[in-house]
Amino acid sequence: xxxxxxxxxxxxxxxxxxxxxxxxxxxxxxxxxxxxxxxxxxxxxxxxxxxxxxxxxxxxxxxxxxxxxxxxxxxxxxxxxxxxxxxxxxxxxxxxxxxxxxxxxxxxxxxxxxxxxxxxxxxxxxxxxxxxxxxxxxxxxxxxxxxxxxxxxxxxxxxxxxxxxxxxxxxxxxxxxxxxxxxxxxxxxxxxxxxxxxxxxxxxxxxxxxxxxxxxxxxxxxxxxxxxxxxxxxxxxxxxxxxxxxxxxxxxxxxxxxxxxxxxxxxxxxxxxxxxxxxxxxxxxxxxxxxxxxxxxxxxxxxxxxxxxxxxxxxxxxxxxxxxxxxxxxxxxxxxxxxxxxxxxxxxxxxxxxxxxxxxxxxxxxxxxxxxxxxxxxxxxxxxxxxxxxxxxxxxxxxxxxxxxxxxxxxxxxxxxxxxxxxxxxxxxxxxxxxxxxxxxxxxxxxxxxxxxxxxxxxxxxxxxxxxxxxxxxxxxxxxxxxxxxxxxxxxxxxxxxxxxxxxxxxxxxxxxxxxxxxxxxxxxxxxx
Amino acid sequence: xxxxxxxxxxxxxxxxxxxxxxxxxxxxxxxxxxxxxxxxxxxxxxxxxxxxxxxxxxxxxxxxxxxxxxxxxxxxxxxxxxxxxxxxxxxxxxxxxxxxxxxxxxxxxxxxxxxxxxxxxxxxxxxxxxxxxxxxxxxxxxxxxxxxxxxxxxxxxxxxxxxxxxxxxxxxxxxxxxxxxxxxxxxxxxxxxxxxxxxxxxxxxxxxxxxxxxxxxxxxxxxxxxxxxxxxxxxxxxxxxxxxxxxxxxxxxxxxxxxxxxxxxxxxxxxxxxxxxxxxxxxxxxxxxxxxxxxxxxxxxxxxxxxxxxxxxxxxxxxxxxxxxxxxxxxxxxx
Numbered sequence: 001x002x003x004x005x006x007x008x009x010x011x012x013x014x015x016x017x018x019x020x021x022x023x024x025x026x027x028x029x030x031x032x033x034x035x036x037x038x039x040x041x042x043x044x045x046x047x048x049x050x051x052x053x054x055x056x057x058x059x060x061x062x063x064x065x066x067x068x069x070x071x072x073x074x075x076x077x078x079x080x081x082x083x084x085x086x087x088x089x090x091x092x093x094x095x096x097x098x099x100x101x102x103x104x105x106x107x108x109x110x111x112x113x114x115x116x117x118x119x120x121x122x123x124x125x126x127x128x129x130x131x132x133x134x135x136x137x138x139x140x141x142x143x144x145x146x147x148x149x150x151x152x153x154x155x156x157x158x159x160x161x162x163x164x165x166x167x168x169x170x171x172x173x174x175x176x177x178x179x180x181x182x183x184x185x186x187x188x189x190x191x192x193x194x195x196x197x198x199x200x201x202x203x204x205x206x207x208x209x210x211x212x213x214x215x216x217x218x219x220x221x222x223x224x225x226x227x228x229x230x231x232x233x234x235x236x237x238x239x240x241x242x243x244x245x246x247x248x249x250x251x252x253x254x255x256x257x258x259x260x261x262x263x264x265x266x267x268x269x270x271x272x273x274x275x276x277x278x279x280x281x282x283x284x285x286x287x288x289x290x291x292x293x294x295x296x297x298x299x300x301x302x303x304x305x306x307x308x309x310x311x312x313x314x315x316x317x318x319x320x321x322x323x324x325x326x327x328x329x330x331x332x333x334x335x336x337x338x339x340x341x342x343x344x345x346x347x348x349x350x351x352x353x354x355x356x357x358x359x360x361x362x363x364x365x366x367x368x369x370x371x372x373x374x375x376x377x378x379x380x381x382x383x384x385x386x387x388x389x390x391x392x393x394x395x396x397x398x399x400x401x402x403x404x405x406x407x408x409x410x411x412x413x414x415x416x417x418x419x420x421x422x423x424x425x426x427x428x429x430x431x432x433x434x435x436x437x438x439x440x441x442x443x444x445x446x447x448x449x450x451x452x453x454x455x456x457x458x459x460x461x462x463x464x465x466x467x468x469x470x471x472x473x474x475x476x477x478x479x480x481x482x483x484x485x486x487x488x489x490x491x492x493x494x495x496x497x498x499x500x501x502x503x504x505x506x507x508x509x510x511x512x513x514x515x516x517x518x519x520x521x522x523x524x525x526x527x528x529x
Numbered sequence: 530x531x532x533x534x535x536x537x538x539x540x541x542x543x544x545x546x547x548x549x550x551x552x553x554x555x556x557x558x559x560x561x562x563x564x565x566x567x568x569x570x571x572x573x574x575x576x577x578x579x580x581x582x583x584x585x586x587x588x589x590x591x592x593x594x595x596x597x598x599x600x601x602x603x604x605x606x607x608x609x610x611x612x613x614x615x616x617x618x619x620x621x622x623x624x625x626x627x628x629x630x631x632x633x634x635x636x637x638x639x640x641x642x643x644x645x646x647x648x649x650x651x652x653x654x655x656x657x658x659x660x661x662x663x664x665x666x667x668x669x670x671x672x673x674x675x676x677x678x679x680x681x682x683x684x685x686x687x688x689x690x691x692x693x694x695x696x697x698x699x700x701x702x703x704x705x706x707x708x709x710x711x712x713x714x715x716x717x718x719x720x721x722x723x724x725x726x727x728x729x730x731x732x733x734x735x736x737x738x739x740x741x742x743x744x745x746x747x748x749x750x751x752x753x754x755x756x757x758x759x760x761x762x763x764x765x766x767x768x769x770x771x772x773x774x775x776x777x778x779x780x781x782x783x784x785x786x787x788x789x790x791x792x793x794x795x796x797x798x799x800x801x802x803x804x805x806x807x808x809x810x811x812x813x814x815x816x817x818x819x820x821x822x823x824x825x826x827x828x829x830x831x832x833x834x835x836x837x838x839x840x841x842x843x844x845x846x847x848x849x850x851x852x853x854x855x856x857x858x859x860x861x862x863x864x
Contacts, residue, residue: 026700034612130614133581198614214623215814216697238700242812246679250687251694407559409566409827416572451572
């Protein structure tokens with residue numbers, strides 16, 4: 001019965017493509033995109049529907065890895081001082097030709113300059129279009145970093161930076177750095193409808209946008225002129241927007257879609273046992289942590305922090321909160337990231353030793369607050385439950401814990417305060433696969449009073465990560481980040497809790513799908529058997 | 530009748546002003562700042578925060594903001610969503626037909642099953658039918674929508690394959706919206722099987738959404754019928770030798786309808802509340818889901834504009850209910 005329904009659905013989908021051999025993949029996506037201009041937004045749902053389908057970038061992350069490979073630029077070079085990056089564009093790259101726009105020229109340096117200048121310069125006519133706040137561009141400090149963008153010739157663009165910044169190249173592979181068509185932008189500006197860039201996108205990516213019906217379905221068709229030969233393999237791609245995880249799984253089983261993201265942790269066991277569904281998994285590029293306030297006594301003493309870390313039963317958290325879909329974290333960066341220092345030893349779970357260490361530090365009758373986030377995040381599916389487990393663990397070493405929580409916006413804001421009372425549960429999902437994106441953002445001195453929730457500024461650590469920003473040699477950077485992780489472990493500003501595991505259930509006929517560590521769902525290399 | 534209508538319309542004005550004020554104040558009274566929520570773990574620098582506050586106009590005094598909002602509303606401008614950057618008005622009308630279509634089907638099911646169930650229960654008072662129907666109604670009323678919907682999906686879509694799991698129509702069919710009502714658009718498209726697909730997609734969500742109003746209507750019909758059935762004129766009708774069908778259907782039911790219609794009118798509010806969950810589970814692209822997303826994102830213009838439009842819709846339905854009273858009972862419109 002199930003098989004018959006599946007056959008019917010598949011044959012209907014095949015008919016939709018208009019040819020017996022046409023391949024249509026239905027992806028049960030988890031939500032609606034906010035728009036189709038990836039530079040305007042920060043959510044992965046929007047990036048899946050825009051940056052990863054419609055657009056390409058100068059450089060790309062190789063699917064399934066955080067390695068940066070050439071994209072629209074077939075090569076690039078950095079100047080010796082690390083202040084100039086020159087990109088050589090691939091000749092003959094075509095923009096999508098659709099019902100609503102026909103390009104007259106191939107990709108050139110003007111498109112690259114347009115795509116960045118609109119985010120960089122307040123005077124640019126497209127700067128304020130669609131209420132542009134360019135959150136990611138600003139969030140990655142690109143506004144302060146880029147001094148100028150110059151057109152050397154039609155196929156060569158030079159970025160001049162204000163300071164050397166090794167992660168710059170990885171940033172250029174992020175969704176906000178997608179390349180839009182300057183010609184399309186000009187045409188829309190002339191027609192008085194500049195906001196169409198965000199509603200009917202034109203790019204050079206593997207799929208062309210066909211239509212979006214709000215909160216229901218997004219349709220794409222293959223870009224026949226995609227610059228990577230033989231790709232994409234699919235003729236049509238459909239996003240069936242399905243917000244509820246249990247319903248997504250029902251749709252997958254019924255053959256109403258081929259791939260679904262974000263299954264319920266509670267469903268994982270059932271999915272593994274289902275012979276009609278393939279379950280792919282990979283460690284996510286994230287970390288969930290408990291950040292002490294290292295500026296407030298007694299948490300300013302590394303010995304106290306270390307003792308508390310030793311009292312936490314991480315395995316219990318993995319079993320109960322992650323229901324197995326996570327792994328205990330020992331470093332502040334995930335194991336899939338380059339420079340991950342596997343030689344670092346995690347603090348042993350040893351309540352007795354922890355108790356003795358607290359006594360040695362002269363701390364008794366300690367009472368503290370633990371902040372539990374009110375929302376579910378990939379790195380922490382249930383912060384309240386996690387806080388309760390830690391509360392019970394700490395009670396065993398005589399530490400009394402009060403759990404507090406606030407509305408999400410309030411939580412993010414209040415937890416930044418340098419005089420904050422209590423340790424905060426929070427986490428981070430990587431943006432660009434560069435260790436700097438974790439270590440400098442979350443633990444650097446600049447982040448104190450902001451994204452550094454431990455309020456931790458420790459000079460030896462700071463020296464290592466700042467130096468790693470400026471050197472371009474990969475080996476040298478790796479050594480510096482490995483050293484930084486050792487210092488982190490000794491000083492223990494956080495209890496590193498877990499890295500979540502990302503699960504992707506799909507139908508067995510899907511081939512070539514790779515789970516991407518940066519969280520994007522990419523269909524460029526995917527086909528159907 | 531015209532005077533009655535006008536007097537009803539006049540009561541719209543204070544209600545409308547009240548709703549405008551409440552919808553404006555509601556989202557601002559919630560803790561949480563849209564800019565901080567938008568930035569998430571990444572955060573935002575104080576300088577950038579100041580810039581954005583200015584850009585969104587939050588730095589202006591609250592009364593000035595309200596005045597701008599009010600004058601905008603009166604000119605038909607509900608503002609632009611922070612998130613999608615599209616006018617609230619356009620977004621609402623792109624999604625509202627889906628909610629309306631689902632709600633109409635649900636209310637039809639609720640009325641078509643609820644009234645006969647109530648009548649049967651009343652005429653079989655204390656007997657098996659009465660007990661069975663009223664217990665079922667109580668279960669329906671107290672059932673968590675979320676759980677009920679998933680149960681139906683697992684049984685009818687997952688195991689029996691009678692209905693599709695979610696969505697409004699099979700993805701095979703692709704046509705442009707004309708009216709926004711899938712049943713009508715699928716017919717207009719002329720594509721074979723499209724209408725049947727749209728109907729099959731409506732079945733489960735309509736049943737789920739109809740469950741609570743159905744239970745309420747059935748119970749209300751029963752109690753109203755019981756009251757009427759004990760009246761003298763019913764005894765007279767029976768004594769005259771009229772058939773039970775004529776007595777119950779014509780004499781009793783018509784007179785029992787006033788409180789039932791009130792309940793139906795009030796269920797429209799319940800329907801919209803139920804639509805939030807039903808739409809989320811069945812991936813139904815309506816305004817319920819849209820409003821909830823906007824509240825989480827603190828998308829002020831959408832929340833205040835959406836609330837206002839929903840309130841107006843409920844007011845219109847209640848006006849229609851008031852007019853129906855007048856039709857059924859001429860004494861009311863003369864009062």
